[in-house]
Amino acid sequence: MLDYLKSPVQTFQDFLVLTGRSVRNLTRPPIYWRDVLMQMDSIGVGSLPIVALIGAFSGIVMTLQMSRALSTYGATSQTGQVVSISIIRELGPVLTALLVAGRNASGIASELGSMKVTEQIDAMRALGTDPIQKLVVPRLMATAFMQPLLTAIADFVGLIGGLLIAVSVIGNTANQYWTSAIDVLELNDMVQGLLKPFVFAIVISLVGCFYGMRTSGGTQGVGLATTKAVVVASVWVFVLDVLVTQIFVSLQ
Amino acid sequence: MAEPILEYSNVGLSFDDKRVLSGVSFSVLPGDTYILLGAAGSGKTLLLKLAISLLQCDEGSIRLLGRDITRLRESEMFDLRAEVGILFQEGGLFDSLTIAENVGYPLRNQKNSNTNEDQIEARVKASLDFVELGHTLDKFPSELSGGMRRRVGIARASVTNPKLSLYDSPTAGLDPITAHTIMSLIVKEREIRHTTTVLVTHRYQDGAMMANYRWDKNRNTVYRAAPWGEYANLRTTFLVMNEGRNVFRGTQQELEACRDPYVSQFVLRQPAPKPGAELYQGYLPA
Numbered sequence: 001m002l003d004y005l006k007s008p009v010q011t012f013q014d015f016l017v018l019t020g021r022s023v024r025n026l027t028r029p030p031i032y033w034r035d036v037l038m039q040m041d042s043i044g045v046g047s048l049p050i051v052a053l054i055g056a057f058s059g060i061v062m063t064l065q066m067s068r069a070l071s072t073y074g075a076t077s078q079t080g081q082v083v084s085i086s087i088i089r090e091l092g093p094v095l096t097a098l099l100v101a102g103r104n105a106s107g108i109a110s111e112l113g114s115m116k117v118t119e120q121i122d123a124m125r126a127l128g129t130d131p132i133q134k135l136v137v138p139r140l141m142a143t144a145f146m147q148p149l150l151t152a153i154a155d156f157v158g159l160i161g162g163l164l165i166a167v168s169v170i171g172n173t174a175n176q177y178w179t180s181a182i183d184v185l186e187l188n189d190m191v192q193g194l195l196k197p198f199v200f201a202i203v204i205s206l207v208g209c210f211y212g213m214r215t216s217g218g219t220q221g222v223g224l225a226t227t228k229a230v231v232v233a234s235v236w237v238f239v240l241d242v243l244v245t246q247i248f249v250s251l252q
Numbered sequence: 253m254a255e256p257i258l259e260y261s262n263v264g265l266s267f268d269d270k271r272v273l274s275g276v277s278f279s280v281l282p283g284d285t286y287i288l289l290g291a292a293g294s295g296k297t298l299l300l301k302l303a304i305s306l307l308q309c310d311e312g313s314i315r316l317l318g319r320d321i322t323r324l325r326e327s328e329m330f331d332l333r334a335e336v337g338i339l340f341q342e343g344g345l346f347d348s349l350t351i352a353e354n355v356g357y358p359l360r361n362q363k364n365s366n367t368n369e370d371q372i373e374a375r376v377k378a379s380l381d382f383v384e385l386g387h388t389l390d391k392f393p394s395e396l397s398g399g400m401r402r403r404v405g406i407a408r409a410s411v412t413n414p415k416l417s418l419y420d421s422p423t424a425g426l427d428p429i430t431a432h433t434i435m436s437l438i439v440k441e442r443e444i445r446h447t448t449t450v451l452v453t454h455r456y457q458d459g460a461m462m463a464n465y466r467w468d469k470n471r472n473t474v475y476r477a478a479p480w481g482e483y484a485n486l487r488t489t490f491l492v493m494n495e496g497r498n499v500f501r502g503t504q505q506e507l508e509a510c511r512d513p514y515v516s517q518f519v520l521r522q523p524a525p526k527p528g529a530e531l532y533q534g535y536l537p538a
Binding site for chain 1: 301304306327330334336340341344345346347357361362408
């Protein structure tokens with residue numbers, strides 16, 4: 001039994017070591033700003049179309065689903081409220097995080113993994129740069145900065161998607177929808193909606209880097225590292241979602 | 253006696269429960285050439301990685317440029333690594349950077365390197381000209397052949413004028429002609445920059461070339477420093493590794509005379525070239 005537990009505990013410990021070293025390096029020069037910008041471009045701008053698309057569809061689907069339930073109580077005028085709360089608090093952050101995990105945790109893991117198996121990470125150390133500083137820190141910073149922005153965009157596009165359905169299918173006026181959607185939001189919702197993506201971003205980028213950096217076993221190992229990174233990052237997104245939600249629910 | 257540049261004392265290393273190195277001791281003096289021969293998995297590459305602390309040994313100690321690096325922290329290693337050039341087995345070039353950026357990487361990223369951009373460009377160009385690849389500056393590593401990538405690796409390893417050069421199987425997987433070119437460049441590097449060299453290889457010819465050949469600046473080619481059948485012994489020591497243990501150490505003569513069944517398998521007696529071939533790599537009386 002203990003043997004079965006040994007490996008995951010060891011892995012988690014290694015992950016914490018990487019996290020510790022990355023956080024410590026955040027304040028240490030040199031920060032490779034060029035790499036940070038390049039990662040922001042690939043993680044943030046690169047994910048924008050797909051994040052916006054998924055945001056719009058989730059808004060549309062939410063509104064369609066809610067319309068039936070709400071009409072049962074004759075409360076279709078509250079559509080905006082329901083859509084806005086569920087998107088801002090939950091769907092926007094989680095769906096965006098899952099997309100970024102699928103798109104970028106895998107990208108990071110496969111890039112770093114290939115570098116590892118072709119000795120580029122060793123070469124980096126041999127040539128006088130710390131791979132944590134050069135590879136992990138820029139990815140961590142870029143994801144942590146871009147993820148809340150991506151989520152905000154996904155939220156906004158989701159609300160627009162909801163608006164389209166609320167007006168065209170349910171028969172709300174645009175004004176009615178927006179007013180109920182915006183009025184219901186409190187500070188708690190906004191903070192929760194932006195804090196979640198920030199927390200998710202840290203985990204997604206670090207998990208991607210972690211599995212990339214410990215790749216072994218050639219090209220097959222790269223594939224394995226990529227798969228693991230996506231699965232583990234996605235699971236962590238849900239686990240942390242529960243934790244953060246619980247904290248905010250108890251604050252209310 | 254000069255202080256050794258690199259010194260292994262009773263070095264041992266294990267991965268999980270498997271011992272991969274044990275009791276390895278030798279020291280490399282300035283100007284020496286060490287050839288590490290051995291079968292795959294005998295621990296040759298590990299010794300190179302230990303030399304610049306890419307791995308840390310479990311037993312014994314390693315001194316690099318007069319400092320004990322056995323328990324040195326990663327951040328303290330960077331200054332020492334700046335004094336060492338290393339060529340990785342597959343070149344270890346960064347795919348995402350151009351050839352010029354790859355070669356300039358150590359100059360731009362080493363903490364104590366305060367070279368300005370013009371100097372960097374000039375040194376990158378000079379270093380690439382040295383390996384006769386001055387025309388590839390803006391290409392990416394994927395656009396070059398395997399041999400050319402190794403040559404870029406040599407250029408990158410030597411751009412900082414290191415005191416010690418480490419080469420990990422520079423000729424592995426290359427055809428004999430390209431392998432000869434690579435080895436000539438390593439001889440040239442040793443001759444012109446007076447670097448101390450540690451070369452890991454499984455090809456006896458590579459070691460024999462390091463032991464007997466010098467660089468002729470005027471003819472821009474290598475030449476044998478002793479007549480055929482004799483040994484020039486250019487301060488070259490051969491080390492044979494077997495399953496993590498050092499089973500032989502000595503000169504080329506001693507290696508050829510060794511009757512150990514494992515060690516003697518690495519020795520290949522080359523016939524003297526046909527008349528006329530001297531033009532290419534013949535003996536030149538000094």
